[in-house]
Amino acid sequence: MSSIKIIASSLFLAATLLTGCSQTPTKPAAASLYDRLGGKDAITAVVDELAANVGADSRINQRFAKANMKQFKANMVDLLCQGSGGPCKYKGDDMVTVHTGMKIKDDEFGAMAENVVKTLTKFNVPAKEQGEVMAMLGGMKGDIVNR
Numbered sequence: 329m330s331s332i333k334i335i336a337s338s339l340f341l342a343a344t345l346l347t348g349c350s351q352t353p354t355k356p357a358a359a360s361l362y363d364r365l366g367g368k369d370a371i372t373a374v375v376d377e378l379a380a381n382v383g384a385d386s387r388i389n390q391r392f393a394k395a396n397m398k399q400f401k402a403n404m405v406d407l408l409c410q411g412s413g414g415p416c417k418y419k420g421d422d423m424v425t426v427h428t429g430m431k432i433k434d435d436e437f438g439a440m441a442e443n444v445v446k447t448l449t450k451f452n453v454p455a456k457e458q459g460e461v462m463a464m465l466g467g468m469k470g471d472i473v474n475r
């Protein structure tokens with residue numbers, strides 16, 4: 329091999345190694361809570377089960393005696409989907425408007441939260457994701473309780 333060729337191929341090798349190694353390792357983008365929950369189908373299944381659990385919970389089921397459960401479930405899916413970074417758009421009224429006049433007590437909110445945890449656990453949602461869902465819902469408490 330001529331020395332020119334050796335130099336050229338050495339330079340090429342060096343350049344390849346350098347550019348290859350100088351690239352900062354790209355961290356995979358963190359998956360949204362929506363994706364980690366399993367997307368809209370998984371959220372819909374959770375909300376169906378939540379509604380069944382709430383219906384069976386004598387601490388709060390009377391509250392929903394006259395509720396439009398089809399609308400409640402559809403809105404709840406959109407709320408959780410949007411709130412977790414999913415592509416949905418919540419189209420219902422804001423939480424204050426929805427719950428004003430109901431005078432929901434702290435204990436009732438706690439009962440609802442228990443039902444959410446029970447439901448997420450049934451679907452094997454890991455503790456980290458459960459914590460994120462509960463933080464999201466906990467942030468709405470002031471808009472829902474004692475209104």
Ligand code: HEM
Binds near residue numbers: 391394404
């Ligand atoms: C994290 C807690 C809660 C969230 C995220 C939540 C969310 C919602 C949503 C999205 C709706 C549907 C709004 C619509 O149809 O326009 C709704 C309605 C309703 N919520 Fe809540 N809610 C929560 C807690 C509670 C609690 C603790 C109670 C009572 C114990 C309650 C009682 C109701 C009732 C009775 C309706 C009305 C349903 C109807 O008339 O059709 N909610 N809520």
